[in-house]
Amino acid sequence: MKALHVITGLGVGGAEQQLRLLVRNLPVDCDVVTLTNPGSVAEGLTADGVRVTHLGMRGNRDLAALPRLARLIRGGRYDLVHTHLYRACVYGRAAARLAGVKAVVATEHSLGDSQMEGRRLTSGVRALYLASERLGHATVAVSPTVAERLRRWGVPEPRIEVVPNGIDVARFRFDPALRADTRRRLGLPRGAYVVGGVGRLTAGKRFEVLIRALAELPDNVWLLLVGGGPQENVLRRAAQHSGVADRVLFTGERPNGPAGAGPNGPTGPAGPAGSTRPTRPTAPADLDLPSLIGAMDILASPCAEEAFGLAVVEALAAGLPVLYVSCPAVDDLPRDAAPFARRVQGGADSFVQALRQACAQGPGPRSAPDAAHHYSIARSADRLMDIYTAATLGVSSA
8 A cells, every 4th residue: 555644744743743653653655745844854754764745835825736736646646645734634635636546534633622733713714624524535533532523513423533643652661861861961950840841832832831830839840841833932031020931941842752763853952951050941952852751750731722632641651740731632541541640720820739739749650551551653553554444445444
């Protein structure tokens, strides 16, 4: 089987890194097309030996991209097209049909109750999504919660499949020696309690809640924010205003592992971390996401609308306790599957109280709970192959 993955962009993000991990684990000959932004994940895919094509799309209304993509699909003689993220789903489904490919699968990574990929869910967004959805064979939801949202939107039940995001659990396994080395290289004081936040620095992630909470916590508590995005300067100013800038580390975008070795390659700002508290702390560029998560004492996810909660699962795989507002990956499982994951409702005050309690409890056992093993990438790839097979045979995969 020969498959083409079409995605809106390939900068560092949950959907983008999930695509690379899937391609590594699918027993299929895969190529990738990115409509825009061939960023560091594109570099990582290329290092893996995957052919990546940048379509050069100039914006949402660049209709000339549609025939270009259709020609590419036709020329590649693909058996199946798999689309990821809103713009790629709209254009990719239509282009696949124009090219004569009827086996079209889409993954819905980021559908919330009120937004999708940071855009407000308007009637126009929904109408275009539903119109294009009917051009495909199946729409894959990354959690039962997203599947229910798709049903409420009007996607027919038989067309919805659930394939959870997956992780390479071994990549996040706790390593005490690596933890000590990473904390030293970050310039963290001995005995610092590190609260972590992982994700795109956008308004929807609500990382400002953690900065407000940090201002009310003891001086030995630090905040490590792993990710890049448009809100970084806003968050830096908030940290300055709250008087905690010397206890907040911004790492920039960090893929899941070193280029050519782990699932993704390094990126983000370079520069050594000093042993004192700098005004604008940075992190060494070669520290990847598993290393940085291992340096944390707890992960906090204040985002109110998650489609899955990949960062939470990765933290659980590292044996971290987790505080979260929204995480379908945890809420869709039995309660005892993630005993050290706690849902926090409310704003900064609630996180302050929860973090104080966590600090008092100290570090946990650092072993991965059942929830982390449940979301194995191998299991997700096997389930997706069932859907691919059904799509190419033209039968229901239910």
